Amino acid sequence: MQYLLLIYTNENNFEKQTEAERGKITGEYMDFTKGIASSGQYKGGNRLDLTSKATTVRVRDGKRLVVDGPFAETKEQLAGYFLVEAKDLDEAIGIAARIPGARFGSIEVRPIVPVNIPSLV
Amino acid sequence: MTTTLSDRDSPGTLYKGEPVNVEQIYREESGRILATLIRLLGSFDLAEEAMQEAFATAVERWPAQGLPANPRAWLVSTARNKAVDLLRRRARFENKREELQRLDSLREQLVVESQIAHSQVGDSQAADSDQAEDSMLSDDRLRLIFTCCHPALSIEAQVALTLRTLCGLTTEEIAKAFLAPVPTMAQRLVRAKQKIRDAKIPYRIPPREDLPERLSAVMLVVYLVFNEGYNAASGDVLIRRELCAEAIRLGRLICELLPKESEAQGLLALMLLHDSRRDARLAANGEVLLLEEQDRRSWNLEQIAQGIALVESALSSAPVGPYSVQAAIAALHAQASNAEVTDWTQIARLYDVLLRLQPSPVVELNRAVAVAMDEGPAEGLRLLSELEARGELRGYHLLPAAQGDLLRRLERWSEAADAYRRALSLVTNEAERRFLAKRLAEIGLKA
Numbered sequence: 034m035q036y037l038l039l040i041y042t043n044e045n046n047f048e049k050q051t052e053a054e055r056g057k058i059t060g061e062y063m064d065f066t067k068g069i070a071s072s073g074q075y076k077g078g079n080r081l082d083l084t085s086k087a088t089t090v091r092v093r094d095g096k097r098l099v100v101d102g103p104f105a106e107t108k109e110q111l112a113g114y115f116l117v118e119a120k121d122l123d124e125a126i127g128i129a130a131r132i133p134g135a136r137f138g139s140i141e142v143r144p145i146v147p148v149n150i151p152s153l154v
Numbered sequence: 155m156t157t158t159l160s161d162r163d164s165p166g167t168l169y170k171g172e173p174v175n176v177e178q179i180y181r182e183e184s185g186r187i188l189a190t191l192i193r194l195l196g197s198f199d200l201a202e203e204a205m206q207e208a209f210a211t212a213v214e215r216w217p218a219q220g221l222p223a224n225p226r227a228w229l230v231s232t233a234r235n236k237a238v239d240l241l242r243r244r245a246r247f248e249n250k251r252e253e254l255q256r257l258d259s260l261r262e263q264l265v266v267e268s269q270i271a272h273s274q275v276g277d278s279q280a281a282d283s284d285q286a287e288d289s290m291l292s293d294d295r296l297r298l299i300f301t302c303c304h305p306a307l308s309i310e311a312q313v314a315l316t317l318r319t320l321c322g323l324t325t326e327e328i329a330k331a332f333l334a335p336v337p338t339m340a341q342r343l344v345r346a347k348q349k350i351r352d353a354k355i356p357y358r359i360p361p362r363e364d365l366p367e368r369l370s371a372v373m374l375v376v377y378l379v380f381n382e383g384y385n386a387a388s389g390d391v392l393i394r395r396e397l398c399a400e401a402i403r404l405g406r407l408i409c410e411l412l413p414k415e416s417e418a419q420g421l422l423a424l425m426l427l428h429d430s431r432r433d434a435r436l437a438a439n440g441e442v443l444l445l446e447e448q449d450r451r452s453w454n455l456e457q458i459a460q461g462i463a464l465v466e467s468a469l470s471s472a473p474v475g476p477y478s479v480q481a482a483i484a485a486l487h488a489q490a491s492n493a494e495v496t497d498w499t500q501i502a503r504l505y506d507v508l509l510r511l512q513p514s515p516v517v518e519l520n521r522a523v524a525v526a527m528d529e530g531p532a533e534g535l536r537l538l539s540e541l542e543a544r545g546e547l548r549g550y551h552l553l554p555a556a557q558g559d560l561l562r563r564l565e566r567w568s569e570a571a572d573a574y575r576r577a578l579s580l581v582t583n584e585a586e587r588r589f590l591a592k593r594l595a596e597i598g599l600k601a
Binding site (some may be wrong): 034065120121122126142144146 | 304308353354355356360364535
């Protein structure tokens with residue numbers, strides 16, 4: 034079963050960090066990713082750029098509405114994600130708790146709904 | 155559902171002339187049976203449906219045919235067959251892959267088990283398998299407890315699901331107990347079961363390293379159920395009594411299943427010791443009576459004896475947790491023949507311990523009251539005014555109520571009256587409001 038682990042952190046705190054602090058956290062993320070890759074749990078993941086560079090798109094009555102900024106203004110922002118394979122929620126929670134961002138932000142664990150999409154390739 | 159058996163002879167399965175009380179068996183066994191069915195069938199909903207059908211068949215057959223030798227085993231296997239029928243029907247009409255897969259695995263289970271049953275010849279082997287079966291069954295209830303009280307479910311959902319599945323209460327009864335509309339409660343249960351299924355909350359006993367955290371979540375649910383029954387401001391008296399009884403039953407179950415967990419004993423002791431005073435805490439007219447005003451002869455001595463034995467056992471193994479300390483405090487109250495001879499020094503010390511384990515302004519308030527009983531009202535008042543100055547208990551009626559009581563003891567009547575008026579402006583529970591108003595009126599006569 035797959036879960037998406039959404040990493041929410043406060044961007045303002047990130048901007049306040051020194052180069053050395055950022056380097057340390059980046060190293061922790063590398064170690065963590067290697068760990069779940071070698072256990073076969075890693076299915077994908079990315080770090081996202083700041084919400085100041087986000088654009089939100091909607092289509093209403095066939096008309097495209099494009100606005101600057103994220104979907105919702107929140108205290109913590111979506112900063113990245115991991116897609117993982119876990120046998121149940123407890124295993125997924127266990128992985129989420131080891132993400133470095135869990136110590137200063139929050140990780141939302143969302144089950145992926147299995148859908149059989151016919152192969153497009 | 156009580157029916158007296160006919161005199162028809164069917165040896166082995168019939169207890170002649172004994173009434174078959176399916177309802178009682180339902181209350182006692184449904185939690186266990188459901189727990190096992192959830193493991194076997196891998197679905198809460200299917201397990202519930204199959205169990206209901208099995209009990210319906212029992213109601214039809216048992217009064218005429220007599221009680222089977224092992225009603226629980228009969229119900230589990232009947233329910234499993236019902237589940238096969240249910241899945242087959244659904245698979246035929248909806249052609250659902252998931253149901254077909256479940257059906258296949260269930261058929262496999264049944265085949266494997268019948269092979270095992272046929273291969274068993276010797277008595278000792280059968281006894282071994284009985285024992286293994288027993289421990290599997292009690293593990294099932296632990297699995298169910300831990301799944302219902304999984305922290306990924308909201309606390310309201312944990313409570314509702316525990317009462318529904320482990321205690322066998324109906325959705326209507328749970329809704330009534332928590333003063334919630336039935337559709338709201340039904341929705342809460344449906345959502346919780348959907349989350350268990352779709353987010354794949356595991357049906358298992360947590361590994362050793364997670365056990366302390368997960369067990370404390372379970373104990374919180376049990377204690378919430380108890381408190382709802384014990385302290386609720388309103389609601390049906392019978393249902394509230396039932397909630398306390400169910401919480402105590404769950405407490406016993408946890409102690410039985412996890413005998414090495416001393417905090418579980420502490421929690422059970424705490425509930426028994428409180429419950430022992432249930433009848434004494436309300437006057438005939440429904441007024442709440444303080445500990446010192448209660449007729450101690452109406453305390454339940456059997457519950458007190460059980461509670462004290464459990465406290466002693468809980469305190470003898472480290473580390474001592476907050477439930478055990480609270481139970482120890484309750485035990486000291488229970489052992490005193492009146493408020494004056496209560497060991498307040500010891501109680502104040504136990505509150506010190508509790509404060510270290512579980513720092514909270516409410517615990518500090520209780521500690522101040524114990525100190526007042528031990529060292530005199532003036533010292534208690536000093537602690538209470540410190541607490542008041544910190545402002546954390548602003549809006550909590552028991553702070554001015556305690557101040558009023560101590561000022562009353564010091565015969566500072568007008569200050570006491572002011573404190574009771576402040577308490578009255580904050581109180582929400584009707585019985586407590588009447589109590590405070592009565593106190594204020596008494597003071598009015600003296601001021």
